[in-house]
Amino acid sequence: LARRGVRVRRGPDWASGDEDRGAEGVIVDVDSEGRATVFWDFTGESGPYRIGQEGKCDLQVVGKLSDLVTVLGKVHTGNEPVSGSLARPETRVVRGSDWKWGLQDGAGVGIVQSEVSRLAGWVPVKWENSCQTADYRVGYEECYDLALAEEGQHVSQIPQCQCSQDLVLQVDVEHSHECDLCSSEILARHPMRRCGICDFDLCPDCFLGLVGSASKEATQLRPRRQCTSDLLRSSAGLKGSQENERLRDLARKESTYPQGVSVNYLHAFFKQRVKVEYPEHKTFADLGDFIWGKPKLRRKIPVDFLQHGSLTDPKDGIQGVSLCHAIGATDADHVGDANLFVSWVWRYNIDEFVDALYLYCSEQEQDPARTFVWVCFFCNNQRHWLKPAAGFAPPNGIEIFGKTLKKIKRMVCVLDDSMNALYFKRVWTVYEVFLALSLKKLVDVEVVLLPAAREKFLSALPKSQDLIIDVMKAQATEPKDMELILGELSENADDVNRLVANCLKLGLSKLVGDRWAGVK
Numbered sequence: 001l002a003r004r005g006v007r008v009r010r011g012p013d014w015a016s017g018d019e020d021r022g023a024e025g026v027i028v029d030v031d032s033e034g035r036a037t038v039f040w041d042f043t044g045e046s047g048p049y050r051i052g053q054e055g056k057c058d059l060q061v062v063g064k065l066s067d068l069v070t071v072l073g074k075v076h077t078g079n080e081p082v083s084g085s086l087a088r089p090e091t092r093v094v095r096g097s098d099w100k101w102g103l104q105d106g107a108g109v110g111i112v113q114s115e116v117s118r119l120a121g122w123v124p125v126k127w128e129n130s131c132q133t134a135d136y137r138v139g140y141e142e143c144y145d146l147a148l149a150e151e152g153q154h155v156s157q158i159p160q161c162q163c164s165q166d167l168v169l170q171v172d173v174e175h176s177h178e179c180d181l182c183s184s185e186i187l188a189r190h191p192m193r194r195c196g197i198c199d200f201d202l203c204p205d206c207f208l209g210l211v212g213s214a215s216k217e218a219t220q221l222r223p224r225r226q227c228t229s230d231l232l233r234s235s236a237g238l239k240g241s242q243e244n245e246r247l248r249d250l251a252r253k254e255s256t257y258p259q260g261v262s263v264n265y266l267h268a269f270f271k272q273r274v275k276v277e278y279p280e281h282k283t284f285a286d287l288g289d290f291i292w293g294k295p296k297l298r299r300k301i302p303v304d305f306l307q308h309g310s311l312t313d314p315k316d317g318i319q320g321v322s323l324c325h326a327i328g329a330t331d332a333d334h335v336g337d338a339n340l341f342v343s344w345v346w347r348y349n350i351d352e353f354v355d356a357l358y359l360y361c362s363e364q365e366q367d368p369a370r371t372f373v374w375v376c377f378f379c380n381n382q383r384h385w386l387k388p389a390a391g392f393a394p395p396n397g398i399e400i401f402g403k404t405l406k407k408i409k410r411m412v413c414v415l416d417d418s419m420n421a422l423y424f425k426r427v428w429t430v431y432e433v434f435l436a437l438s439l440k441k442l443v444d445v446e447v448v449l450l451p452a453a454r455e456k457f458l459s460a461l462p463k464s465q466d467l468i469i470d471v472m473k474a475q476a477t478e479p480k481d482m483e484l485i486l487g488e489l490s491e492n493a494d495d496v497n498r499l500v501a502n503c504l505k506l507g508l509s510k511l512v513g514d515r516w517a518g519v520k
Contacts, residue, residue, distance in 0.1 A: 006148070008038060011060035019047060024062055061148075062097070089113060093125060096147035098137065109149045122276075140276070170194045179203040187455065243311065243329045247321065250328050250335065251314045258404045260338030260372030260379060261324050267358045267368060269334075274350055284353070284377050285346040292382050306330075313381060316392055320383035327378075338374035341405050341443075343432040344414040345422050346377060346477075352450040356414055360448050374404055397428075398484060402435055405443055411436050412446045418457045418508055424467065427474035431485045433500045434471075447507025454511075461512065467501040 009024045010016075025040040034052030036059065039045075049058035091112040095105055110125040113133065122135040125146065136145040170192060177186040177194075179202055186192045186203050193202040253259055261270075274287060281287040291305045304310050308326035312319050321329075328335030344353065361368040380395070388394050405411060413433060415423045423429050436443040449457055472493050476482045489496050 007062040008036075008059040009062055011057050013050065013056040014058050015056075016047070016049065016058065019045075027059075092149040093146040094149045096144050098143040099145050101134075101136070101145065110146075177201045244314075246329045246332060247311060247325055248314045250325050253337070257407055258338045258374050258379065259324055259328070259335055260340070260374045261327055262334045262336070263354075263357045263361050263368035263371045263373060265327065265334035266354045266373075271351055271354045282349055283347050284350060287350065288346060288377065288382070292386060313383075318383070320381065322381040323378040325381070333369075336370070336372040338372045338379070338404075338408050339410065340371060340373045341408045341411040341432075342373050342375045342414060343411055343423075343429050344375070345416065345426050345429060347422060348414070348416060348450065352452065353414060356448050356450050356454075357412075359451070360412060360446075374408060376401075396484075397481060398431075398488065401428075401432060405432070405436060406439060409442055410444050410446075412448055413504060413507060414448055414450065415453065415504070415508075416450050417453050418449065419462050419467065421453075424469050424504075425474055427471065427476045427482055427485050430469060430471045430474050430496070430500055431489065433503055434489065434496050437499050437503055445503055445507065447504055447511070449508075449511070457508070458512065467505050469497040469501045469504075471496050471500075 006027045007024055008027060010020055010022075020038075020040050023040060025038040025046075027036045028039050028046060029037040030051070031037075031048075034050060034054075035048045036051045037046055037048050038059065050056045051059055089112055093110050093112060094108075095101075099105075105127045108128045110127040113124040113126055122140055123138050123146075124133060124135050126133040137143040138146060172192075177192060179186055179192075180200050186201060194200070250259060274281065278287065278290065281290055291308075306323055306326040307330070308321050308323050310319060311321045311326055311329055313321045313325075324335055342357070357371075357373060358368055360366075361371050380400070384392070384395050411432070413423070413429070415421045417423075433445065436445050448454075470493075471489055472486065474482075476485070
């Protein structure tokens with residue numbers, strides 16, 4: 001491992017005082033006498049150190065591939081380029097110090113596929129155990145997901161629970177914990193999986209990646225050897241007739257049952273892609289304006305995100321499909337019969353919304369790859385709403401949402417606060433809750449909170465339990481939506497307010513059990 005480009009820090013036989021200032025460095029040369037020349041990050045100076053000379057080793061490998069990013073076959077440090085790229089094709093790697101991708105690597109070794117990814121600061125790696133190919137950070141935001149595999153290594157060194165006990169879902173209301181698999185912090189009042197004997201803790205992401213049998217409610221750790229789908233497959237995917245056939249198939253399925261996008265896709269691909277390619281768009285409303293144009297300027301699709309603008313809708317023969325259909329045309333594994341209707345607000349932060357759904361799957365012990373959510377942002381063809389084709393009437397939102405909810409029969413309300421939520425002030429969300437209640441127990445309604453709101457709620461339960469719902473003051477982006485919904489609800493507005501408030505209050509109380517007394 002002692003070769004040019006390898007990152008190091010002071011090791012067990014260090015005898016050079018404070019030359020490194022306690023920082024890391026990169027090897028720039030190795031001689032035949034058992035010494036390596038290291039360029040130190042903090043001081044900008046270099047010097048020789050023992051890596052076998054006199055039987056001593058002044059250095060130890062950190063395990064990061066490069067200082068910043070591999071470009072055109074050279075590893076760039078913070079100062080000058082150093083020859084000898086480590087991220088070249090066929091390089092064998094394992095998870096590194098900044099790894100946060102759960103069991104995508106199958107706990108094994110991967111092979112770098114090419115020198116440069118389509119995303120700056122990332123390289124593509126194919127994993128031997130999981131059969132997945134995905135991009136990983138080698139400098140993006142100064143994070144390094146990969147480390148060099150040692151000669152003959154076939155398994156990533158990951159911790160394991162040896163107690164043969166079920167990992168129980170627990171919440172520690174006082175203390176934070178560290179996930180023993182990915183080293184991420186599990187905050188106080190957040191769920192985790194824990195062994196009661198050896199204090200082995202897992203965050204929800206890693207637990208879901210290690211579930212060995214979907215039939216067991218709580219399972220022993222057993223890494224998957226095969227992936228059910230390539231989580232980060234490129235959206236370029238299939239072309240021509242195969243894409244069109246998949247779109248026709250999706251249209252046929254959707255004519256009888258609503259289709260949804262898997263939570264796994266949103267968490268493993270969509271969220272990451274938006275963050276990397278469109279970092280300035282933090283909310284769905286911002287991203288929607290970027291994709292479809294601002295409300296008063298929606299005359300064309302300015303960005304062909306996920307190919308939705310270039311694919312032809314088989315319903316009317318015009319270019320422009322829903323994001324759900326665009327995803328399904330590329331990879332059918334990520335789209336299926338919707339089994340969860342999501343009531344939410346477009347102004348939510350993208351990361352927080354997706355994390356809330358992923359956390360919900362973990363707590364419900366549902367496989368996120370098989371949890372297909374009906375989210376209007378993805379599942380409605382926005383072109384039909386913004387500019388219907390000639391001969392086609394504009395969609396009737398009340399009719400569409402009503403039919404969809406009746407078929408799915410499960411709804412989760414994603415709130416941004418427990419008392420003063422934006423959710424309470426949007427006419428569509430209030431209507432969706434009322435609609436679910438009006439179906440006379442045919443629809444199960446649950447409540448979840450965005451992560452920040454959840455932490456706030458669980459840390460200090462509100463003294464007041466009066467949720468303020470006033471449907472007549474609720475707002476909508478499109479004036480015609482307000483007219484349509486208020487025309488339905490205005491005669492019974494007080495009853496609507498009361499029923500919706502009680503439903504949401506009951507859902508919130510279920511998050512804390514009997515700690516919020518008096519809710520029935």
